[in-house]
Amino acid sequence: xxxxxxxxxxxxxxxxxxxxxxxxxxxxxxxxxxxxxxxxxxxxxxxxxxxxxxxxxxxxxxxxxxxxxxxxxxxxxxxxxxxxxxxxxxxxxxxxxxxxxxxxxxxxxxxxxxxxxxxxxxxxxxxxxxxxxxxxxxxxxxxxxxxxxxxxxxxxxxxxxxxxxxxxxxxxxxxxxxxxxxxxxxxxxxxxxxxxxxxxxxxxxxxxxxxxxxxxxxxxxxxxxxxxxxxxxxxxxxxxxxxxxxxxxxxxxxxxxxxxxxxxxxxxxxxxxxxxxxxxxxxxxxxxxxxxxxxxxxxxxxxxxxxxxxxxxxxxxxxxxxxxxxxxxxxxxxxxxxxxxxxxxxx
Amino acid sequence: xxxxxxxxxxxxxxxxxxxxxxxxxxxxxxxxxxxxxxxxxxxxxxxxxxxxxxxxxxxxxxxxxxxxxxxxxxxxxxxxxxxxxxxxxxxxxxxxxxxxxxxxxxxxxxxxxxxxxxxxxxxxxxxxxxxxxxxxxxxxxxxxxxxxxxxxxxxxxxxxxxxxxxxxxxxxxxxxxxxxxxxxxxxxxxxxxxxxxxxxxxxxxxxxxxxxxxxxxxxxxxxxxxxxxxxxxxxxxxxxxxxxxxxxxxxxxxxxxxxxxxxxxxxxxxxxxxxxxxxxxxxxxxxxxxxxxxxxxxxxxxxxxxxxxxxxxxxxxxxxxxxxxxxxxxxxxxxxxxxxxxxxxxx
Numbered sequence: 115x116x117x118x119x120x121x122x123x124x125x126x127x128x129x130x131x132x133x134x135x136x137x138x139x140x141x142x143x144x145x146x147x148x149x150x151x152x153x154x155x156x157x158x159x160x161x162x163x164x165x166x167x168x169x170x171x172x173x174x175x176x177x178x179x180x181x182x183x184x185x186x187x188x189x190x191x192x193x194x195x196x197x198x199x200x201x202x203x204x205x206x207x208x209x210x211x212x213x214x215x216x217x218x219x220x221x222x223x224x225x226x227x228x229x230x231x232x233x234x235x236x237x238x239x240x241x242x243x244x245x246x247x248x249x250x251x252x253x254x255x256x257x258x259x260x261x262x263x264x265x266x267x268x269x270x271x272x273x274x275x276x277x278x279x280x281x282x283x284x285x286x287x288x289x290x291x292x293x294x295x296x297x298x299x300x301x302x303x304x305x306x307x308x309x310x311x312x313x314x315x316x317x318x319x320x321x322x323x324x325x326x327x328x329x330x331x332x333x334x335x336x337x338x339x340x341x342x343x344x345x346x347x348x349x350x351x352x353x354x355x356x357x358x359x360x361x362x363x364x365x366x367x368x369x370x371x372x373x374x375x376x377x378x379x380x381x382x383x384x385x386x387x388x389x390x391x392x393x394x395x396x397x398x399x400x401x402x403x404x405x406x407x408x409x410x411x412x413x414x415x416x417x418x419x420x421x422x423x424x425x426x427x428x429x430x431x432x433x434x435x436x437x438x439x440x441x442x443x444x445x446x447x448x449x450x451x452x453x454x455x456x457x458x459x460x461x
Numbered sequence: 462x463x464x465x466x467x468x469x470x471x472x473x474x475x476x477x478x479x480x481x482x483x484x485x486x487x488x489x490x491x492x493x494x495x496x497x498x499x500x501x502x503x504x505x506x507x508x509x510x511x512x513x514x515x516x517x518x519x520x521x522x523x524x525x526x527x528x529x530x531x532x533x534x535x536x537x538x539x540x541x542x543x544x545x546x547x548x549x550x551x552x553x554x555x556x557x558x559x560x561x562x563x564x565x566x567x568x569x570x571x572x573x574x575x576x577x578x579x580x581x582x583x584x585x586x587x588x589x590x591x592x593x594x595x596x597x598x599x600x601x602x603x604x605x606x607x608x609x610x611x612x613x614x615x616x617x618x619x620x621x622x623x624x625x626x627x628x629x630x631x632x633x634x635x636x637x638x639x640x641x642x643x644x645x646x647x648x649x650x651x652x653x654x655x656x657x658x659x660x661x662x663x664x665x666x667x668x669x670x671x672x673x674x675x676x677x678x679x680x681x682x683x684x685x686x687x688x689x690x691x692x693x694x695x696x697x698x699x700x701x702x703x704x705x706x707x708x709x710x711x712x713x714x715x716x717x718x719x720x721x722x723x724x725x726x727x728x729x730x731x732x733x734x735x736x737x738x739x740x741x742x743x744x745x746x747x748x749x750x751x752x753x754x755x756x757x758x759x760x761x762x763x764x765x766x767x768x769x770x771x772x773x774x775x776x777x778x779x780x781x782x783x784x785x786x787x788x789x790x791x792x793x794x795x796x797x798x799x800x801x802x803x804x805x806x807x808x
Binding site: 212216218221223283365366373374377380382383385386387388389390392393394395397398399400401402403404406 | 559560563565568570630697712713720721724727729730731733734735736737738739740741742743744745746747748749750751752753
């Protein structure tokens with residue numbers, strides 16, 4: 115067992131605090147990673163505050179991890195000491211169910227092992243990336259291309275893949291009109307990726323406050339959803355809407371913006387049930403869908419795509435002692451567009 | 462103008478009663494049809510009772526119409542006197558919008574002209590098939606193959622196409638698991654068509670009351686949704702669920718039955734908003750969609766498919782003076798599976 119420095123939540127209400135956690139001994143197929151940077155995802159905050167269900171405290175969160183391989187197990191073939199690697203939202207899956215066999219282990223029916231807060235095979239609770247080191251089985255470790263600035267690479271492992279996956283699955287590309295709802299951590303990546311895929315990109319944001327940013331990031335159009343005229347003007351327009359917003363919104367109104375056979379995909383996860391009129395789906399044969407991160411294969415594809423297209427998240431680098439302030443700023447939507455922890459400050 | 466016999470609603474609460482209505486003079490591209498049979502659709506009842514919005518009374522409903530061509534306009538090329546023909550839910554569309562140009566005029570953005578209750582080009586309100594004759598522009602008249610028994614053909618024009626369209630669009634066929642929710646007018650057609658397409662078909666009905674029928678119609682499996690074990694047993698199973706039920710149901714529970722990339726399609730139209738947890742869509746990348754009738758091209762395809770596969774609705778033939786009783790029985794789910802009016806009884 116390795117004892118390593120970390121930042122952990124001890125309850126739903128206390129600030130996160132420095133601590134030490136245990137990492138398992140390096141098994142034959144494991145990789146030991148010295149973490150360099152860890153992104154702060156809104157999910158981290160939802161989790162530690164108990165918004166999504168009971169939590170076994172203390173818990174170290176963080177599932178946007180990049181670092182360097184410092185040791186590998188005897189049977190590891192895909193990574194070497196010194197490699198730049200990444201770890202995202204999951205660190206294992208059952209490998210036996212239909213979805214795992216289809217290479218879509220993010221939808222593992224046995225329940226995949228999440229990077230934090232999951233019961234691991236040895237019965238311990240997985241601990242995330244706000245830490246100096248992590249041990250992960252090689253198949254769930256990604257290669258981070260040199261072309262991507264290291265500290266900016268971390269948020270690709272969640273915000274990047276969570277938006278890339280539905281954009282790729284629903285065929286965003288030339289000739290397609292894609293709307294991105296919300297210009298936060300996920301939204302700003304959706305804009306960059308959809309633009310790089312060749313789609314015509316529209317941001318739908320509450321106000322025009324970030325309009326200049328949105329256009330700079332690659333959006334072709336920018337509309338305020340607080341203006342009712344937006345919904346009239348854009349009725350029946352989009353082939354694909356990526357909704358990154360976790361807050362409750364008027365589904366019927368957003369669905370009315372979809373063109374024939376258009377799909378609105380939620381990657382934001384409101385905890386409460388949203389009311390939906392089926393009539394809103396009849397026109398244009400519309401669909402409302404959900405998408406959850408992406409497979410390991412697709413995550414590697416996304417990293418390579420970002421390297422090829424010079425895409426990286428816009429980040430604000432912080433030290434570990436700024437995590438609690440960063441949480442408050444995320445909740446106040448006061449971050450452009452992702453906080454990344456320099457985990458050297460945990461050493 | 463032609464004055465023809467019909468049965469009409471005069472208010473949301475009065476019984477339907479015999480009357481006469483006007484049909485327009487036969488224009489150069491119009492077809493005059495002597496109606497032989499008209500199906501009773503649940504939509505007719507929703508409409509005349511004002512469930513779906515205000516109605517301009519008196520109104521003759523009915524959008525499952527078959528009959529014989531008795532006169533054609535000078536420029537008509539696709540139909541001849543004596544042809545067996547059908548008319549479904551729409552009798553015209555704008556022909557100019559993106560959806561009409563794409564051959565999907567059921568989603569006409571200009572608003573298509575429904576068979577009853579729509580404002581027609583001449584400003585009159587369209588009147589439906591509970592009548593002896595109707596005048597329709599040739600492009601919205603279907604050919605009814607000789608292989609389909611005439612009186613049973615009528616319900617294909619709504620119940621048939623409404624279920625065929627989503628089954629075809631979402632690729633029901635060999636290797637696909639399809640569930641049909643509700644075994645009524647639409648549901649029994651969905652079972653027959655999905656079975657003929659080669660899918661493995663499961664009926665999800667409130668009780669096992671119609672199980673024998675369901676299996677006879679082509680279902681491979683039959684489950685009662687009143688039994689909570691059904692939802693555990695069938696979790697993550699279906700590629701496609703066709704929901705024919707207009708009543709409010711627990712969307713989250715039904716969505717949990719979808720396998721990877723599965724879609725639940727509503728063809729039933731509950732008037733009230735249904736609560737939906739987005740989390741129910743995340744697992745298996747599920748979709749919830751709507752589908753509305755089908756295009757004219759697809760309706761002809763469906764009629765030809767039914768002729769080829771010996772598919773016809775199960776009907777109960779009634780005379781016009783039984784319409785009001787039939788409405789009560791439809792509302793009590795006491796029909797196997799579609800009432801068809803012998804319109805000769807209106808003469």
